Amino acid sequence: xxxxxxxxxxxxxxxxxxxxxxxxxxxxxxxxxxxxxxxxxxxxxxxxxxxxxxxxxxxxxxxxxxxxxxxxxxxxxxxxxxxxxxxxxxxxxxxxxxxxxxxxxxxxxxxxxxxxxxxxxxxxxxxxxxxxxxxxxxxxxxxxxxxxxxxxxxxxxxxxxxxxxxxxxxxxxxxxxxxxxxxxxxxxxxxxxxxxxxxxxxxxxxxxxxxxxxxxxxxxxxxxxxxxxxxxxxxxxxxxxxxxxxxxxxxxxxxxxxxxxxxxxxxxxxxxxxxxxxxxxxxxxxxxxxxxxxxxxxxxxxxxxxxxxxxxxxxxxxxxxxxxxxxxxxxxxxxxxxxxxxxxxxxxxxxxxxxxxxxxxxxxxxxxxxxxxxxxxxxxxxxxxxxxxxxxxxxxxxxxxxxxxxxxxxxxxxxxxxxxxxxxxxxxxxxxxxxxxxxxxxxxxxxxxxxxxxxxxxxxxxxxxxxxxxxxxxxxxxxxxxxxx
Amino acid sequence: xxxxxxxxxxxxxxxxxxxxxxxxxxxxxxxxxxxxxxxxxxxxxxxxxxxxxxxxxxxxxxxxxxxxxxxxxxxxxxxxxxxxxxxxxxxxxxxxxxxxxxxxxxxxxxxxxxxxxxxxxxxxxxxxxxxxxxxxxxxxxxxxxxxxxxxxxxxxxxxxxxxxxxxxxxxxxxxxxxxxxxxxxxxxxxxxxxxxxxxxxxxxxxxxxxxxxxxxxxxxxxxxxxxxxxxxxxxxxxxxxxxxxxxxxxxxxxxxxxxxxxxxxxxxxxxxxxxxxxxxxxxxxxxxxxxxxxxxxxxxxxxxxxxxxxxxxxxxxxxxxxxxxxxxxxxxxxxxxxxxxxxxxxxxxxxxxxxxxxxxxxxxxxxxxxxxxxxxxxxxxxxxxxxxxxxxxxxxxxxxxxxxxxxxxxxxxxxxxxxxxxxxxxxxxxxxxxxxxxxxxxxxxxxxxxxxxxxxxxxxxxxxxx
Numbered sequence: 001x002x003x004x005x006x007x008x009x010x011x012x013x014x015x016x017x018x019x020x021x022x023x024x025x026x027x028x029x030x031x032x033x034x035x036x037x038x039x040x041x042x043x044x045x046x047x048x049x050x051x052x053x054x055x056x057x058x059x060x061x062x063x064x065x066x067x068x069x070x071x072x073x074x075x076x077x078x079x080x081x082x083x084x085x086x087x088x089x090x091x092x093x094x095x096x097x098x099x100x101x102x103x104x105x106x107x108x109x110x111x112x113x114x115x116x117x118x119x120x121x122x123x124x125x126x127x128x129x130x131x132x133x134x135x136x137x138x139x140x141x142x143x144x145x146x147x148x149x150x151x152x153x154x155x156x157x158x159x160x161x162x163x164x165x166x167x168x169x170x171x172x173x174x175x176x177x178x179x180x181x182x183x184x185x186x187x188x189x190x191x192x193x194x195x196x197x198x199x200x201x202x203x204x205x206x207x208x209x210x211x212x213x214x215x216x217x218x219x220x221x222x223x224x225x226x227x228x229x230x231x232x233x234x235x236x237x238x239x240x241x242x243x244x245x246x247x248x249x250x251x252x253x254x255x256x257x258x259x260x261x262x263x264x265x266x267x268x269x270x271x272x273x274x275x276x277x278x279x280x281x282x283x284x285x286x287x288x289x290x291x292x293x294x295x296x297x298x299x300x301x302x303x304x305x306x307x308x309x310x311x312x313x314x315x316x317x318x319x320x321x322x323x324x325x326x327x328x329x330x331x332x333x334x335x336x337x338x339x340x341x342x343x344x345x346x347x348x349x350x351x352x353x354x355x356x357x358x359x360x361x362x363x364x365x366x367x368x369x370x371x372x373x374x375x376x377x378x379x380x381x382x383x384x385x386x387x388x389x390x391x392x393x394x395x396x397x398x399x400x401x402x403x404x405x406x407x408x409x410x411x412x413x414x415x416x417x418x419x420x421x422x423x424x425x426x427x428x429x430x431x432x433x434x435x436x437x438x439x440x441x442x443x444x445x446x447x448x449x450x451x452x453x454x455x456x457x458x459x460x461x462x463x464x465x466x467x468x469x470x471x472x473x474x475x476x477x478x479x480x481x482x483x484x485x
Numbered sequence: 486x487x488x489x490x491x492x493x494x495x496x497x498x499x500x501x502x503x504x505x506x507x508x509x510x511x512x513x514x515x516x517x518x519x520x521x522x523x524x525x526x527x528x529x530x531x532x533x534x535x536x537x538x539x540x541x542x543x544x545x546x547x548x549x550x551x552x553x554x555x556x557x558x559x560x561x562x563x564x565x566x567x568x569x570x571x572x573x574x575x576x577x578x579x580x581x582x583x584x585x586x587x588x589x590x591x592x593x594x595x596x597x598x599x600x601x602x603x604x605x606x607x608x609x610x611x612x613x614x615x616x617x618x619x620x621x622x623x624x625x626x627x628x629x630x631x632x633x634x635x636x637x638x639x640x641x642x643x644x645x646x647x648x649x650x651x652x653x654x655x656x657x658x659x660x661x662x663x664x665x666x667x668x669x670x671x672x673x674x675x676x677x678x679x680x681x682x683x684x685x686x687x688x689x690x691x692x693x694x695x696x697x698x699x700x701x702x703x704x705x706x707x708x709x710x711x712x713x714x715x716x717x718x719x720x721x722x723x724x725x726x727x728x729x730x731x732x733x734x735x736x737x738x739x740x741x742x743x744x745x746x747x748x749x750x751x752x753x754x755x756x757x758x759x760x761x762x763x764x765x766x767x768x769x770x771x772x773x774x775x776x777x778x779x780x781x782x783x784x785x786x787x788x789x790x791x792x793x794x795x796x797x798x799x800x801x802x803x804x805x806x807x808x809x810x811x812x813x814x815x816x817x818x819x820x821x822x823x824x825x826x827x828x829x830x831x832x833x834x835x836x837x838x839x840x841x842x843x844x845x846x847x848x849x850x851x852x853x854x855x856x857x858x859x860x861x862x863x864x865x866x867x868x869x870x871x872x873x874x875x876x877x878x879x880x881x882x883x884x885x886x887x888x889x890x891x892x893x894x895x896x897x898x899x900x901x902x903x904x905x906x907x908x909x910x911x912x913x914x915x916x917x918x919x920x921x922x923x924x925x926x927x928x929x930x931x932x933x934x935x936x937x938x939x940x941x942x943x944x945x946x947x948x949x950x951x
Binding site: 139333 | 487503828
């Protein structure tokens, strides 16, 4: 039932708005003639409706959520309550420096922490999500080449296993995205890379560990070759959780990186954001960082904007990015400290390798059986699809019935019938075992009754949805009057 | 170990299953030369009490000044229920609803949000959010360039009376695609976008005209004329509006003869706290014929295998995870939680509640302007009617005035000197429903003292003594 269907003309949540006069200073012709048909409900009706709706969601707080490449780890409650302290949450973005030292000191320290864990020379917190971090990174690479009058570089190289945001970002920055194939062992095909490199190469976008869940072992060689061709290296931080405190992108030779704080630094995913996608750079890209950033004279903090950063690629939002998300990441980083940071990589890697081994022992097929899992790994259900007639999507939907969110399915596109599984460091062994056991049981079900699996899930508020109809017969909003029909 | 559940015994057992000696062994594919040291500069982790104390100190340091700054971020009352519900773990810790059956809560809520936004804006369709108002405008500009097939120019008309940070953001995000922003002047008397200046571009090839309502000066634009002008000149129209104001003012879908093609803006006034500028959310609506050009997530209503109503992500062929380099945008994660808050906010407020808040803001601004201009030396800069912000002309340097007021814990407004030097000593003020009569009296009193000490030529001394 939609909130609109609880609505009655004239009913209101009376406590939520003051009395008000007619708008004396606004000409009649600019005033709205017909009121928008928003819900008319009591406060309790709204609270009950949205409480009940929430109960139709799987979430980290309620279920194991091993969604590969999304790092669905526990979001500490302290991060939320401390970021919502009145002095922080009521601070206006344009408040003067005299009323901003507390906030700015936290942002400055976060910049320093992120520099240290990534091995980069400087960090800007401005990008509002990973894709905006990517945009900033590639825009900086472009600004760098332009500043050197090196304008013949028109291509960004992207491995075929990359996230879809990578090629989309290259295009947004005015580049052509050129795909590089991956070898059977999961590493980049060096011969193909060599063939693709040339005076037209602006740079390469890499995720390491890659979206295939394996560490790109020849990263140094890739860096040398790309740099040798005059290109720069962009690090997509989607999988930073795998190496946090173990390996630093700066040491691998990357010139620019973004981090997904809603992944690695445990800020909430919020049903699809808000994220935060800070960018870090090596010395040569430093002048181009997006603004604003926080600077200090050693005592007080101040904003760095156009004036101090004339070569900056510019502003990415009206104010200073997703500040509240940054505060949550700051609290998280402070709680972890140096020790806690490297435990992230250690235990996320332990959990992934344990799950992979158990699944392999149970007869499931690893996509890269000869390789170590990083913080995530891929299994392919190609064999099950062929022998039992149930595909990865059937397994995924049935897992929901077992009370677990499905892993990422059908991504990366290279591996057929795949699951990309990321347990994260915050899951106890019991959850991992329960997942493996569920997979074994689902396979047994497939052997006896494949049709049943194709109808899953059965225990959720809805069964499989008709996506084709959703796209063909577009119904994108409630129509007034339809609930009376 | 914070947030890690493993016991030593379990670690040993898990390593045994893997067949590894130690956790270190699990990193054996990483070349030794790449392993980093201990990150000592980060120091020891703090336990919850210590970090609480630290954060409370920082929060206290920033004080709780009396704020009359608007300029794109507005201090509104948010019903208690909004964030209590939005921070429920089921909303707070879910992700993009890829598994629709396990995400019906988020999906239905987003569908309701789309329904509310199309009603509020009187537009055909809405997406499920972008990052913020400024970046939403950049996406609208890119969309207009894609959609306006009649235009070859990749040029956009953008008013100087639009938020300067929005103009800067759009420039950053579209310049690499060869899109040019051409500025339209404002009328020096009214503060509205100048029709005379606009007419200089009559017959020119532009993909779209951007129309703010209200504009950055708080001034209300003659939107029917502007939307009509765009249409008559073969351009798409992009509205940038304050969503709260739309409870009171003619919505973009009804501007001019046919309504605008795209509308977008900052969703912050709908339930997002000021929070130093974010997270907020950008909204975007458009006409039905442009829906396949729209960036971002879109939710559709459909049915399940049993014919039951349900909700799912739809039109995904526009998006980066399917279309890759040919996607309408690179956006992936957006501002879901802020939209959750906004949807609950709009449900609690209803049209009447939003309209009352909008009227209260407008009334308070009128009051504040009256109090300050009543001091004698302060004048309204523009004659155009305003919503809840206005530009005042001061008899002395704005920066100086603001600094002194801030020393009294009053944030007096936004100094226009940097972005609009041509306006002289101009100050953009805002009064929302959260500013009481007492608050405004305090502001008036402090301003009176600033002006008085200037008359005595002792302004600087006064600041020092505070």
